[in-house]
Amino acid sequence: MKRAVIVAALAALAAGGVAYADQPSPATPSPPSPLSPTPAPTPMPAPTSPEPAIPSEPATPAPTPPPATDPADSADAHIARARDLHDKGDFEGARAEILAAYKLDPRPELLFALGQLEFNLRHYREAIDYYERFTATQPSAEQAALAEQAIGAARAELTRPPPAPPATPPLLHTQWDGVDSGLAIVGGLAIVAGGGLAYEAVHLSNDSSGTLSDYDHRLDTARHVRIAAAISGGAGIVAIGAALLRWRLHVVADVEVVASPSGAAVSWGGAF
């Protein structure tokens, strides 16, 4: 959109340049090109906000345009090249050509074009300066309104908060928590208890004192103790395994708060 406006302005300049040359009246700049679908510039948020470049040209244009002796060095030629460069997206080059054209022929419309180019280069202050200088040339009411609209857009860009820095991917890591510790401790105790029971079972089975009937009863007890030992040990192993599994699956992200002069954001946080 914005680019279309600039192109339209440049096209108008090119067309009006001839007429202007026929009717040099800086106080009556040509209106923007009717080719522009939207006469008002529509500023778009810029990804970055570098420090605006200082216009290489003085704020006040030269009062007397030099005579156009060389066609290649005429204002119209610069304006034509500016259009080409603009079409290629080379706003810097286009600005240099318009400045050169302005030096040769300080038409007020070029101030508006420079404002648009600076806007495009995100040099909003410079763009406002050019727009105001254009307004100061007493353009038509329509052009003045257009310039005021452009000034408003540039100012809006100046007040727009800088974009938040790109979100840093959350740092994921596993976390051993109290539940895991509890499970591991319980599991360890269960295994120790199972070992003790198993030892007792073996001890009972190794005791051949008394009669065969005594031993039979003792071995029966030993078998029950062995089952208890197996259950206890198994439960302990399961508990420790659960703790380890839980630890492996217990992924959490760092909660990162990003603060900036214009606001703050919580990047991400959570666990599962």
Add this chain to the structure above:
Amino acid sequence: MTLRTLAIAGVLLAACIHDNYECATDADCNIGTAGRCEVDHHCTQYDASCELTLRRYTEHSGTESDVCYAGQIELADPCAAGQPPASPSDPCGALVCGALPTCCNAGWSEPCVLEAQRSCHVTCDTRVAISATKGSNLELWDVRYEGSAFTATSVTDRTQQLDWIAPEPGSAEPRLAGFVGSDTLAIVSSSGELDVPVDPTRTFHDVSSVDLDRDMRDTIALEWQDAAGDEEIQIEHLDDLTSRDFDTMVSNRAAWGDYDQDGYPDGVSGTGARYSFMVNVDSTDGTHQRSLDASIASSFNGSAHGGVTSLRGFEWRDADHDGVLDLAAFGNSIRLHEGGSLLDDTPYLSIDCEPPVVLPNAACDESLANFVGTVVPTSTGSIIYAGNTQAHTFYSIVPNAQAGTAEITPLVIPADAGSAVVAQAVFARDVDGDHVLDIVVIDSELGFWVSLSSVDPTRTKFTAVHPIPSAGQIFAQVHASVTGALE
């Protein structure tokens, strides 16, 4: 330690219950019927479903739990009779038991030793305990053949008959048993002397080893008679010196074999003209203790007219080569009882008289016939070598299977044995180590007539040797107890 290690350790620890009870006495084995603590310290109980031994290991017997008790041993000395049956896992045991199943089923008796010498190619020394009597005169000799000749040692510190008994369990050394006075049985082995107190009111005759209860304990049988005329057999456990008596009504020359192939050794013993089978039976009182049933009796007079009524001995042999032990009785006559289901009080072959003939024979004179002898198994049957204690004669007798006939051939007694001597004991052993049985006769002057197969393969020619210095007297009774040890 990783989880896996923990788990494995836990499982192993939990599984490591030793189901193994070790008993010390029979009273410890109080589960089941007739519990018994075996020598391996595991309990067995009566179980009729266990063929032969009728005993089964109880639970908690380790790897043997609920397995039928076998009661077999790896023989340390296959040259000695009176031991528990051999394990078929023993190569020699397997060979012998292939010919004589009783050697693995009931007991390692003398025919098992002879079969081992023949088929296992084991080489044994030969030890003969000689007890010679005439009236009140007693001479005791320990005679051995250890490679080349017989040597004799007089035994003077014993007062009654000498007998060789089986090695102590686990040992390979036969033991010499003899009475000292009337109250002690002294048992001598290379490890020392065991004095067993005995009842002085009893007159003891023969001592033999027998695993009567199939418990593989050190067990001997002592035959005795008392002033009241009781004749019994005392079964003595030498490990704890406990004993029990069985009234057999006979008490001489006990020989252990297999009457009924039931897995327990049976015996035979006699007195005078009478002899009885001592059938090893399960007691009927519910305790399932073993007992001796001596109700089946026979008599040398059954088919003869008496004669010299002096019992000389018994031999269990597979005389007809059918794999079952038969019984040969020597005394007033020579009687062969066929083993197996036909073994009863009636012999299938009786030989009597001088010269001997097969009975019945009304023409022969039995009055001067009294025989000693031995039965030598052959590849097809057997040969009986017998001498008449009443005459200077010696014979080979070849039974014709169970036909009740026999071929009787007189053998030449060595000239230098003396013209007046008579055979008083005969035994068969592989004396010379060529794995063919040899024949040894001990005469009434304690001279030896020897037929070594290495010298005379026909075993019809005898040579007289005199390892025992001649006492210049004729002995009326010579008892020879024979054993051996591996060379």
